[in-house]
Amino acid sequence: MPIEIDIAHVARLARLDLSEDDLAGYKTQLGIILDHAAKVQELEGEPTQDPAHPLGFVNAYREDVRSPSLDRDEVLSQAPESSNGYFVVPPALETE
Amino acid sequence: MSWEPVIGIEVHVELATESKMFCGCSAAFGAEPNTNVCPVCLALPGAIPVPNRQAIEWIMAVGLAFNCEVSDRSVFHRKNYFYADLPKGYQISQFDIPVCHDGHLDITVDGHTSRIGIERAHMEEDTGKSTHVGDSGRIHSAESTLLDFNRSGVPLVEVVSRPDIRSAAESRAYAQELRSIVAELGVSDARLEEGSIRFDANISIRQEGETELGTKVEIKNMNSFRSLERAVDYEIKRQIDVVEAGGKIVQETRHWDEEAAVTHSMRTKEGSSDYRYFTEPDLVPMVMDSEWVESVRSTLPELPAQRRARYESQGLDAHLGSVLSSAPGPLRSIHDAAVEAGATPKVSANWLTGEVTAYLRRTETSADSLTLNGEALAELAAIVEEGVVSSSAAKEVLEGVLAGEGSPRSVAEARDLVQISDTSALEEIVASVLADNQEAVSNYRAGEQKVVGFLVGQVMRASQGKADPKIVNQLLRSKLDG
Amino acid sequence: MTLHELTVAAAGARLRSGEITAVELAESVLGRASATEAQLHAYLTIDREGALEAAAKADADLADGIDNGPLHGIPIALKDNMCTRGLETTASSQILAGYVPPYDATVVSRLRSGGAVVVGKTNLDEFAMGSSTENSAYGASYNPWDIGRVPGGSSGGSAAAVAAGSALVGFGSDTGGSIRQPASLTGIVGMKPTYGTVSRYGLIAFASSLDQIGPLARNVEDAALTLDAIWGYDPRDATSYAGEYPNPLEDFGKGVDGLKLGVVKELSGDGYEPAVEAAVAAMISRLSDAGADVVEVSLPTFDIALSAYYLIAPAEASANLARFDGIRYGHRATGKTTEALMAKSRAEGFGPEVTRRILLGTYALSAGYYDAFYGQAQRVRSAIREDFSTAYSQVDALISPTSPTVAFPAGARTDDPLAMYLSDICTIPSNLSGHPAVSVPIGLDHQGLPIGFQVMAPALGEAVMFRVAEEVERLAGFDARPEIEEVAR
Numbered sequence A: 001m002p003i004e005i006d007i008a009h010v011a012r013l014a015r016l017d018l019s020e021d022d023l024a025g026y027k028t029q030l031g032i033i034l035d036h037a038a039k040v041q042e043l044e045g046e047p048t049q050d051p052a053h054p055l056g057f058v059n060a061y062r063e064d065v066r067s068p069s070l071d072r073d074e075v076l077s078q079a080p081e082s083s084n085g086y087f088v089v090p091p092a093l094e095t096e
Numbered sequence B: 001m002s003w004e005p006v007i008g009i010e011v012h013v014e015l016a017t018e019s020k021m022f023c024g025c026s027a028a029f030g031a032e033p034n035t036n037v038c039p040v041c042l043a044l045p046g047a048i049p050v051p052n053r054q055a056i057e058w059i060m061a062v063g064l065a066f067n068c069e070v071s072d073r074s075v076f077h078r079k080n081y082f083y084a085d086l087p088k089g090y091q092i093s094q095f096d097i098p099v100c101h102d103g104h105l106d107i108t109v110d111g112h113t114s115r116i117g118i119e120r121a122h123m124e125e126d127t128g129k130s131t132h133v134g135d136s137g138r139i140h141s142a143e144s145t146l147l148d149f150n151r152s153g154v155p156l157v158e159v160v161s162r163p164d165i166r167s168a169a170e171s172r173a174y175a176q177e178l179r180s181i182v183a184e185l186g187v188s189d190a191r192l193e194e195g196s197i198r199f200d201a202n203i204s205i206r207q208e209g210e211t212e213l214g215t216k217v218e219i220k221n222m223n224s225f226r227s228l229e230r231a232v233d234y235e236i237k238r239q240i241d242v243v244e245a246g247g248k249i250v251q252e253t254r255h256w257d258e259e260a261a262v263t264h265s266m267r268t269k270e271g272s273s274d275y276r277y278f279t280e281p282d283l284v285p286m287v288m289d290s291e292w293v294e295s296v297r298s299t300l301p302e303l304p305a306q307r308r309a310r311y312e313s314q315g316l317d318a319h320l321g322s323v324l325s326s327a328p329g330p331l332r333s334i335h336d337a338a339v340e341a342g343a344t345p346k347v348s349a350n351w352l353t354g355e356v357t358a359y360l361r362r363t364e365t366s367a368d369s370l371t372l373n374g375e376a377l378a379e380l381a382a383i384v385e386e387g388v389v390s391s392s393a394a395k396e397v398l399e400g401v402l403a404g405e406g407s408p409r410s411v412a413e414a415r416d417l418v419q420i421s422d423t424s425a426l427e428e429i430v431a432s433v434l435a436d437n438q439e440a441v442s443n444y445r446a447g448e449q450k451v452v453g454f455l456v457g458q459v460m461r462a463s464q465g466k467a468d469p470k471i472v473n474q475l476l477r478s479k480l481d482g
Numbered sequence C: 001m002t003l004h005e006l007t008v009a010a011a012g013a014r015l016r017s018g019e020i021t022a023v024e025l026a027e028s029v030l031g032r033a034s035a036t037e038a039q040l041h042a043y044l045t046i047d048r049e050g051a052l053e054a055a056a057k058a059d060a061d062l063a064d065g066i067d068n069g070p071l072h073g074i075p076i077a078l079k080d081n082m083c084t085r086g087l088e089t090t091a092s093s094q095i096l097a098g099y100v101p102p103y104d105a106t107v108v109s110r111l112r113s114g115g116a117v118v119v120g121k122t123n124l125d126e127f128a129m130g131s132s133t134e135n136s137a138y139g140a141s142y143n144p145w146d147i148g149r150v151p152g153g154s155s156g157g158s159a160a161a162v163a164a165g166s167a168l169v170g171f172g173s174d175t176g177g178s179i180r181q182p183a184s185l186t187g188i189v190g191m192k193p194t195y196g197t198v199s200r201y202g203l204i205a206f207a208s209s210l211d212q213i214g215p216l217a218r219n220v221e222d223a224a225l226t227l228d229a230i231w232g233y234d235p236r237d238a239t240s241y242a243g244e245y246p247n248p249l250e251d252f253g254k255g256v257d258g259l260k261l262g263v264v265k266e267l268s269g270d271g272y273e274p275a276v277e278a279a280v281a282a283m284i285s286r287l288s289d290a291g292a293d294v295v296e297v298s299l300p301t302f303d304i305a306l307s308a309y310y311l312i313a314p315a316e317a318s319a320n321l322a323r324f325d326g327i328r329y330g331h332r333a334t335g336k337t338t339e340a341l342m343a344k345s346r347a348e349g350f351g352p353e354v355t356r357r358i359l360l361g362t363y364a365l366s367a368g369y370y371d372a373f374y375g376q377a378q379r380v381r382s383a384i385r386e387d388f389s390t391a392y393s394q395v396d397a398l399i400s401p402t403s404p405t406v407a408f409p410a411g412a413r414t415d416d417p418l419a420m421y422l423s424d425i426c427t428i429p430s431n432l433s434g435h436p437a438v439s440v441p442i443g444l445d446h447q448g449l450p451i452g453f454q455v456m457a458p459a460l461g462e463a464v465m466f467r468v469a470e471e472v473e474r475l476a477g478f479d480a481r482p483e484i485e486e487v488a489r
């Protein structure tokens, strides 16, 4: 099947600001890869096994107890921009 | 033509756990910015989540309280979208197998009760907090944004109602009932001001009798029950106006502006709502067997609805029942103890929701510092019943009891409030009053019944209010008519 | 034999006998590193001071009778996608340039408390996405056997370091073969444990349901005792195995007599180099001579495993890499709005292969394509599990080549993603099933390039896997070492 790809839409979903040329290149490569990946549709029958954890684990929880948080200065020392205890970014133009 | 509003409400409840949903950071409100953060809730490279067992048991409790079924198997999903205060670039939430599903709440609006279906209650995590500096209330006028991740990862229960709500008033009643249950369960601070409980409404309109749903609009940012009611009311009118002016409703999210009392559209970029849900590979499935579910069920307290029903079965009318039901816990326990000690439930409820509540308000004391107990209240009710004290004197007796002066009987004695009910003592007073009021007596005999009231008053005054008015009345009439 | 050529077991014995000190051992390894890095570029960061400090501590401890286990005083190499507190960790990405983690990965803290000496952080394909260690924002690594060729990937840096002697043992992560394939291409032993047995806490995620940390070592024994030092339940990893752990060295020396081994029919033929097929066939007959009951088994879904992998791994990656947004750490581009800032930071910070896989995974999960791609790939994954279960009901272990080819020339596959992806055809199924597998060197081809042999076992079957691997090693008698001309940097 010919695979249609709205590469600009995909890049927007992935929050990647790519040039027209780059988008065109990725669209071609994705086409080739997806064409190969489409072989998954050749699978016959409906498998019964759960694709979750290979050892079939369930119910992994932690108890509701506090553990120490990080030192704020150490955390903010990695931030590109911060100001009195906050991370700082430009305004949001839109909301989620 | 007449329009029918169709409303569904989504409620986000922050759970009051010690630690966050997926890490050990404190979930407490109001800490210094970015002090309750760790690799997991800040989404540092390499950090992975481990779910909080308490949060899972509390969402089960919430679901059970809303008459939901608890899924025997449930999984977490990743909800993918980019936003500055969403550190992982996805929210760990649930998609097709929520922890709880198919429940309902009954709400009553001016005497009419309706059942609101609950589609699901699922577990998720809160985001961080953005503060838009230079904000004029409109997000797009901010100059920059400050990010605090203390709330990032706080456990959230999202409760989604079915579109069974039909008015702004019902919307408010549903939200209030839901909040009171969550508060009763003690699983959340349930404080609207702090955002620990938040409401979004999905609203559409259709013509009466129509079964298809209209285009829905989601409204956000209502931070009180009142603003929820106003916003829903406004949005219903807005939609009717649009349609009647020949326009079309656009599916969108609108923001409630409290000052302007309007909703306005929030522009969202096309395509941004493809969340690409997929099973969270860092977590394993949750299996909630009946043993676990029942152990959670056994911890549920009596819920407001059950309590109101119990009060009504005690003979309280719906209003008194709901007033007492929402009264402070200590007053409700005093009521139960008083009834236990033989007080008539209605009388006990009236004292507690009337005089006692007024006293608390007047003296600005909290209900749990009350010295009054059930036995004392039952005794107070009894001595009024027996006519030992008049109902007006009883209020004074209560004052004494609340002031810690002792039991109602001893206070009545000490404050000299016991009524004179022995006839011989009263007959003298009656006789002298009649002697002093010949004119009134002749007026009565001339058929002027109402003077009896005047004469009773005279006897009461002569007895410094201690005479039992009933007996005085009988004595006077027998004398006058005799 | 110089110190940096010792195995972990041998070096441990000499440390305990007092014949050598950890500092001498560290100096030897650091010296070898500085003499070979110019050709190999195995490391992104070498922590000389930290290493010598840790070595001195190890010596002091031994002097006080404190022995922290098999890795006590052993110089190790860590793939740069494992977080190390206070030591730059970049996952070979521009987006993490200069990033210094405030915490240690669980594996790293286990290694530190086990007395290991961290030499440095090794090169990898950006975010472990690749099979040649050429997709690194900081330059490619090269193969000690031929510096014109790739060391494989994505753990190529650790593989090259161990093969060259600039570490005694290395650590990698294996999502689709990223430990076993480079081990195969550099003539060492590389092992991927059962999913859930080695903590992923602090491992910068590529594909969470597939990633596993494991050892790259000089021989099978080193691999087994290194695994024993790092695995075990971790409450910080919800997918961590909380039950009984086998002893990986349990069945050493038992040989393969009486074992039933399955040769995987689907892992041969087109695309497999004759030299590789010949060496593997020879080893198979040696194994049956040694008493193994060797049968051919077919796992039909292996033919579509690669397709499933290239949907599942990118899909998970597209979400795992969403946290790199230029806000809290890492590279930030300038932007008028938060959205513009994020989109530009990501476009600038990620290399082409990572960008390609993020786009691929985003597409596979997006509305309208989920069922045909991601959803169907999950079904294939289940079917692969079923094929494995059937096979393991008939045999004790499965055997195959590790890689269809020997090390390929640098640049040979960089312009052909699909050709690069085919490098992992033999290793991917065990990641999709979560089962353990190991690559053991069995010889050199006519060009003097190493060939690897893969042994796969059922979940928690590490003991039998190592039992077979050790016998393969014994039968192969492979003891060649690469000759690298040392040049001072």
Ligand SMILES: [Mg+2]
Binding pocket: B012, B124, B158
């Ligand atoms: Mg939600």
Ligand SMILES: [Zn+2]
Binding pocket: B020, B023, B024, B025, B036, B037, B038, B039, B040, B041, B042, B153
């Ligand atoms: Zn945290």
